[in-house]
Amino acid sequence: MAESESGAEKSEDPTEKRIRESREKGQIARSRELNTLAVMLAGTGGLLVTGGQLGTALMGIMRDNFSFAREALWTEGSMGLHLLGAGYNALQALAPLALYLLIAAIVGPISLGGWLFSAEALQPKASRMNPAAGLKRMFSTKSLVELLKAVAKFVLVLLVGFSVLSSFQDDLLAMAHEPLERAIVHSAQVAGWSALWMSCGLVLIAAVDVPFQLWDNQQKMLMTKQEVRDENKDSEGKPEVKQRIRQLQREMSERRMMDSIPQADVVITNPTHFAVALKYDPSTGNAPVLLAKGGDFLALKIREIAQKHEVMILESPGLARAVYFSTELDREIPAGLYLAVAQVLAYVYQLRQFQAGKGKRPDPMPDPPIPPDLRRDE
Incomplete structure (x- = not known):
């Protein structure tokens, strides 16, 4: 040998x-x-x-x-x-x-x-x-x-x-x-x-x-x-180098995600464990897009940035979990969540009209309907 x-x-x-x-x-x-x-x-x-x-x-x-x-x-x-x-x-x-x-x-x-x-x-x-x-x-x-x-x-x-x-x-x-x-x-x-x-x-x-x-x-x-x-x-690739590259990629992705939160129409929370930021552009006719999502500490950062830029924050635990687990960043929400998100956006519009003195205060928002296949429990 x-x-x-x-x-x-x-x-x-x-x-x-x-x-x-x-x-x-x-x-x-x-x-x-x-x-x-x-x-x-x-x-x-x-x-x-x-x-x-x-x-x-x-x-x-x-x-x-x-x-x-x-x-x-x-x-x-x-x-x-x-x-x-x-x-x-x-x-x-x-x-x-x-x-x-x-x-x-x-x-x-x-x-x-x-x-x-x-x-x-x-x-x-x-x-x-x-x-x-x-x-x-x-x-x-x-x-x-x-x-x-x-x-x-x-x-x-x-x-x-x-x-x-x-x-x-x-x-x-x-x-x-x-x-x-x-x-x-x-x-x-x-x-x-x-x-x-x-x-x-x-x-x-x-x-x-x-x-x-x-x-x-x-x-x-x-x-x-x-x-x-x-x-x-x-x-x-050496494990430590690959781990460092993944870490840098995550940090860059999180920075881009945080920079897009001020453009969101609404942030839906769990209220503490999850937070998702959605954007809807009626001129395109497409479904709402997920701009940011996070859990625990990242969810807290999303809420802080949303408050700083006066983005509407709503609590809907079921919808927040469903969007978090079913939608990737910069992607449209699944068709099963169209109705639930539409109700949230309608409530946000009515609430903004009331805050601007152009309408009466809307009734409390009911729990949005979540299809069984998209529902995620705690």
Whole structure:
């Protein structure tokens, strides 16, 4: 089981955040053996496919450069043109093989770990120059595996090379008696098949290296229980910070609520435990809106602000509780309370008319009707 630098056991699977951060740092599973195998197979396969054309092209280049007219020696610039022509022909002959190698060089790395470009991985790090860290890497499990892979590759390629040369012994001896053109094409074919069989010997090394790289990368990303807890705190927010944010949000909401109380038409109380402030705008035709509500100490503050700004305060315990529990701030009251609130607003209007000397004193307000589904007991 892997251990962290502090000695804690890494027993937890990596989180999505750890995996994402590792990719950003360029820390993903990569197999150099798989990349080498892909390039070797592409190169040897391309050599087999284009070997004949490549040999013919090289033969043509040699013929053109060793047999030219005598007049060309005395013509200024002819040698330069000769060189450009030979270079163009060589590039044209090597282009298909170079294309195969380019594709393999791209496909090999992305076949394990996917496409990734990390600028952070390119940045110089002082830790890479630390002698102690270098010695630790030299004697690590990964270094031992790399050494075993190198020895295995040497032995495999050596054995396959001897086998291939033995199988092509007759072809190699026959080339000495073939015409030059035939010998060049034949040698390219033999070289291609020999390189292909030696490349196939690397399949075994890659088959061992790929699972090891996946396992090694997984071990590096394992996390301790404490790291998982710390990451959860960072992603979800520390409890004390979240509590402080909620407290500030409540305070801001209460300030906005208290600032809206002077605009209310009436404050209905319990009379001590609950208080709700309602506003009705007849020009809009909408239902009354709850501007503020509170219980206990907050209810007392609502009443104090209402008295300071001469907002009408009425006692209706049942209606105050019903509005408090059924309506959110800045929302219209439910349809079931339309009749009860309408009676309260009508009573407030009559009482204001009386206070202004424009009407008689209204009779005491009866208890507003509260539907059973909206009624809340003490």
